Amino acid sequence: xxxxxxxxxxxxxxxxxxxxxxxxxxxxxxxxxxxxxxxxxxxxxxxxxxxxxxxxxxxxxxxxxxxxxxxxxxxxxxxxxxxxxxxxxxxxxxxxxxxxxxxxxxxxxxxxxxxxxxxxxxxxxxxxxxxxxxxxxxxxxxxxxxxxxxxxxxxxxxxxxxxxxxxxxxxxxxxxxxxxxxxxxxxxxxxxxxxxxxxxxxxxxxxxxxxxxxxxxxxxxxxxxxxxxxxxxxxxxxxxxxxxxxxxxxxxxxxxxxxxxxxxxxxxxxxxxxxxxxxxxxxxxxxxxxxxxxxxxxxxxxxxxxxxx
Numbered sequence: 278x279x280x281x282x283x284x285x286x287x288x289x290x291x292x293x294x295x296x297x298x299x300x301x302x303x304x305x306x307x308x309x310x311x312x313x314x315x316x317x318x319x320x321x322x323x324x325x326x327x328x329x330x331x332x333x334x335x336x337x338x339x340x341x342x343x344x345x346x347x348x349x350x351x352x353x354x355x356x357x358x359x360x361x362x363x364x365x366x367x368x369x370x371x372x373x374x375x376x377x378x379x380x381x382x383x384x385x386x387x388x389x390x391x392x393x394x395x396x397x398x399x400x401x402x403x404x405x406x407x408x409x410x411x412x413x414x415x416x417x418x419x420x421x422x423x424x425x426x427x428x429x430x431x432x433x434x435x436x437x438x439x440x441x442x443x444x445x446x447x448x449x450x451x452x453x454x455x456x457x458x459x460x461x462x463x464x465x466x467x468x469x470x471x472x473x474x475x476x477x478x479x480x481x482x483x484x485x486x487x488x489x490x491x492x493x494x495x496x497x498x499x500x501x502x503x504x505x506x507x508x509x510x511x512x513x514x515x516x517x518x519x520x521x522x523x524x525x526x527x528x529x530x531x532x533x534x535x536x537x538x539x540x541x542x543x544x545x546x547x548x549x550x551x552x553x554x555x556x557x558x559x560x561x562x563x564x565x566x567x568x569x570x571x572x573x574x575x576x577x578x579x580x581x582x583x584x585x586x
Contacts, residue, residue: 367568395573415429416556428578448525470498488500
């Protein structure tokens with residue numbers, strides 16, 4: 278290979294091609310034409326003396342040689358990004374910049390207000406662009422460089438992403454305050470198990486999957502409604518005989534307005550804590566603006582929102 282003729286744009290395109298295995302998606306990601314990507318792929322094949330991507334039916338597949346290139350190329354691209362951003366100054370008081378956050382719908386109520394208060398106080402010209410979805414979608418947005426930071430509960434965090442714990446929360450059981458099965462403001466296990474339930478669809482939001490644990494015990498509950506996120510639950514519970522579980526911090530936002538009874542989940546086992554994290558790609562490790570953003574998120578979500586200064 279002649280390094281004198283190898284330019285950065287070739288490597289940038291190769292990195293995108295190995296990620297997407299698609300000329301059209303690479304073109305969209307890099308904001309160039311498909312013909313430009315095809316031309317670059319031709320040059321890459323000449324440089325590496327390998328087809329790199331070969332067509333199988335309607336899709337492209339990386340060759341064995343290309344697969345061996347992917348990990349070192351990702352590291353190289355991350356190092357180049359760090360090199361270009363390490364010395365870039367970032368003054369939050371004067372910076373005009375946008376950051377992209379990925380989080381669940383519930384996190385927009387539970388955590389985003391605290392983050393925005395701090396950003397408005399310290400960086401009035403900084404904008405936050407928020408995309409909502411479940412944890413799998415948030416991880417995808419990070420890997421595709423569509424989001425800078427993802428927030429929420431993540432069942433798993435794949436390499437090379439970096440997770441950082443921010444705080445922990447607990448699942449709680451909620452019922453209408455006038456639910457006739459309440460005794461002293463609580464449900465016992467039998468009342469909980471035999472009540473009609475509302476739950477969050479497992480593929481839409483994250484958390485402890487109580488049904489998996491109950492199923493292992495040979496038990497089940499009747500689920501009469503499955504909703505896409507926790508925000509929908511309080512209004513469904515109010516004025517009905519339905520019960521559900523939600524997150525303590527989130528339900529505190531709705532409790533007074535909906536006259537909800539809130540209690541520990543009445544099950545005969547310990548319910549694990551929910552671990553809330555911020556996750557980012559190592560390509561953002563040395564960007565001073567990104568470092569500032571992650572610190573803002575730490576301060577906003579690790580502290581009581583009213584004390585975050």
